Amino acid sequence: MSIVGTKGVDISYANGNIDLSKVKKAGYNWVMIRCGYGSDITKQDDSRFESNVKKAEALGMPWGVYLYSYATNKSEALSEVKHIKRLLKGKKPTLPIALDVEDKSYYVSHGCYNKSAITEIVKTFIDGIKKAGYYPMLYTGLYWLDNYIDKSVYNSIDMWIAQWSAKCQYKGNNLGMWQYGGETNYIESNNITGVGTIDKNYIYKDYPTIIKNGGYNGWSKKSNSTVQPKTITxxxxxxxxxxxxxxxxxxxxxxxxxxxxxxxxxxxxxxxxxxxxxxxxxxxxxxxxxxxxxxxxxxxxxxxxxxxxxxxxxxxxxxxxxxxxxxxxxxxxxxxxxxxxxxxxxxxxxxxxxxxxxxxxxxxxxxxxxxxxxxxxxxxxxxxxxxxxxxxxxxxxxxxxIAKKVAGIITPDKNTITNKIPNTSSTVIPTVTYKVRVNGRWLPEVTNLTDFAGIAKTQITDVAIKVSKGSVKYRVHIKGGNWLPYVTGYNIYDDNNGYAGNHKAIDAIEVYYSTPRDLVGKTGYLKAKYRVSPFGGNYYGWQYDNEKTNGQDGYAGAIGKVIDKFQIVLSK
Missing domain, CATH: 3.90.1720 (endopeptidase fold (from Nostoc punctiforme))
Known part of the structure; x- marks a missing residue:
């Protein structure tokens, strides 16, 4: 039975001793399993990888793997290929082998946060995985594709797009999977009963058939593996x-x-x-x-x-x-x-x-x-x-x-998930777009939680925020100083109402979102959900608008401690 159009999850040690039978019972039929991170070092294996594979196979769930990349050069990328080969020895996954490229801070701190370096890393991985007989895939976000990976490289393999949104905006016909939600999910609940919060995905290709027929991932190639599509008008x-x-x-x-x-x-x-x-x-x-x-x-x-x-x-x-x-x-x-x-x-x-x-x-x-x-x-x-x-x-x-998609001539619909879509297109929660200034320059825009704004261990001095519908007001607190006035605009050339900041280190941010009347009846009142991390540290807890209940301070941050990362999204 084809898995095209079905949903699955991706898991790691962070999900603990997960009960995959509850995942399957909830309608999530396949799983991508983290095998580890970085170079081929045993201590960098995912501690739950072996047990998660056994659970998936016992339940008959198609599974694949992903490795969180820390490669900063070609040599380290080859070591990551070896890492995967070692862990997959004797195993025959029926889903792709994915490289997870997302750690901006690590690339920045190691001097390889540029298109040329990251493209070489990805290409080296792809070539190595193909040479080893595996079916490669790249997991990343649109921001990375637009700015840091050459199109000729990512078009050469299937894509697993991370975009927590109501629609996948990637347009390529090499779309294989879409991670549509995790901690934030605009389409359905972010958790599974008895399992907890979990990343959820949609699949566009019948990988078990493709991989088995093509002789990838340890499977023997079938003599008739060049399957001709069954055409239908x-x-x-x-x-x-x-x-x-x-x-x-x-x-x-x-x-x-x-x-x-x-x-x-x-x-x-x-x-x-x-x-x-x-x-x-x-x-x-x-x-x-x-x-x-x-x-x-x-x-x-x-x-x-x-x-x-x-x-x-x-x-x-x-x-x-x-x-x-x-x-x-x-x-x-x-x-x-x-x-x-x-x-x-x-x-x-x-x-x-x-x-x-x-x-x-x-x-x-x-x-x-x-x-x-x-x-x-x-x-x-x-x-x-x-x-x-x-x-x-x-x-x-x-x-x-649809006839072409059914025949396998083009990939399935990128914009919807079977039976799990918003009631109408007008009920989609508005998008938040934001950017920050560090070291005197504005960094690229970030949308919702597709990434974070900032660079680890680099202090943020200014912030600009806008929403696709409704309005937002925000302000920042200067380390050693006071709160600056609220602003409502989004214009880096307008130092009066276009952004919050005065070119000095920020230690706290306050944001408040106003839900437009025509949206209230469809989504209810929405709030700005945001967080920051202290210089070189882990994120503080989420802050909702300027609330001061349930342990919230009314702002994100800690007075006296400069911040280096910022994330924001709208939430109910």
Whole structure:
């Protein structure tokens, strides 16, 4: 069974004696395991690596490894390759072998924080891993790709992008995995019951098949390993959906066909909104979902058991069409609202849903579950016309693109996670962008928690912060001095209201976020969640806005101790 479109986790010694059975039960089907860090030194092996591998294999979970890189030159990069080879001896992972490149402070302190040096390190690792017969991957963030790794190098392998956001913004077709959340998660909970906070990921390629067929990672190459994609046209894919729906025609609530529909829908892990369908539930939306699930395209269309939420899912995927005049194609879904007045576009309400299975000019036939006038719903047909009354809108998946993805010609959708997406695109928590000045120069911008602003053991003197929606006010405290006035702007050339600071060392920062009224009803009131680290030390605890409860000081920092790193994100 392909793992494309499924979710997994990445783990290390930091997760302790993790119970992977609880991870799997929660719907996370594969795992990337930290094997260690840096050069080939035994004491730098991850203390939980061997036990984590045994747990994954006992549960039948596909697994791969990652090594946290500290290489500062070509020689050390080769030693990191040896480190991996030693730990993988006698093992046959079915997921890639990844190099984790993210430690800016270490590179800065060792004089190799530049594009040329880091590109050489990454290329040396890639070449070494390939030569050893393993399937390589690079784990990093967009900031690193934009500034410190040459495109020709990272385009030569699959990418595992770290971006804690509602959408993955990496556009390359070599996207293999997306780490969409960790301590902060905009899509779902940041933890798993019985396990705790954990990094969560989405996968875009069927690595077990690719790796086994290709003879990577210790597997014997199959003679027919050059697998030709099973091509399917857009029209064929649309027809498959129609065939699935029409195959249930005549189904009556409680019979075997109805039971099949519910079984397919309830087989999803996790279930949309966590709800398992029951025999006496309204089942029109579940029928549409089951058809897309049966054909294997649900990760592109979304699934739901409620019509209103189905609209939200479609909007978030960019496939919602709110127009009575839209001429549907077979395979599209139509949503009805029975209280539609028929005057103008219907822009609210949702009562029923079905799949368009025939189109004849401006007339079209819809196959629907839970329809009919009897005491029990059936799967039946309804004829509609373009611009008819009761049309709420259409879900119009991009079947042409999906057909290519299903055939393996291009990689799956980078922007959504199966069944785990925000209710609408408008509910995405706003982004925080910020930068700091050290040694008289402004460092590159950082977004949310993709990195930190600053350089270890280098004092911060000025800070600039902005948000994509809403407003923020902030101020800084000068070591040996006082709090400076609040500022609200973001302009490094405006020393009045564009940034906080006066070119002197900062020891504390205070930030307050104001949630706009139109966002409050969707996300609730949000707060600035931020932290700093003292010069050369570990981070202090998180501070929320200017709160002084639960041990908070109203600001991040400690008066009298200069800071060298800063992170901020918005949180509920």
């Amino acid at each position: 857009e029209q064929q894919l649309r027809q498959k959906v129609c065939n699935a729906m029409n195959g249930w025609l005549g189904a009556i609530e409680g019979d075997s066909k109805h039971a099949e529909i519910l079984k397919i829908y309830n087989s999803q892990k996790p279930l949309p909104v966590g709800y398992k369908m029951k025999v006496n539930d309204a089942w029109c939306a579940a029928t549409v979902s089951a058809a897309w699930l049966k054909v294997g395209i649900a990760s592109y269309t979304g699934t739901e058991c409620g019509c209103g939420r189905f609209i939200d899912v479609a909007k978030s995927k960019g496939i919602w069409v709110e127009s009575d005049s839209y001429k549907p194609k077979i395979g599209d879904a139509i949503i009805y609202y029975w209280n539609d007045s028929g005057n103008g576009e219907c822009t609210s309400g949702a009562d029923h849903i079905g799949i368009v299975t025939e189109v004849n000019g401006n007339s079209f036939v819809v196959t629907e579950g839970n329809t009919g006038n009897g005491s029990k719903g059936v799967v039946g047909k309804r004829t509609m016309r373009v611009n008819s009354k009761y049309i709420r809108g259409f879900i119009a998946p991009d079947y042409a693109t």
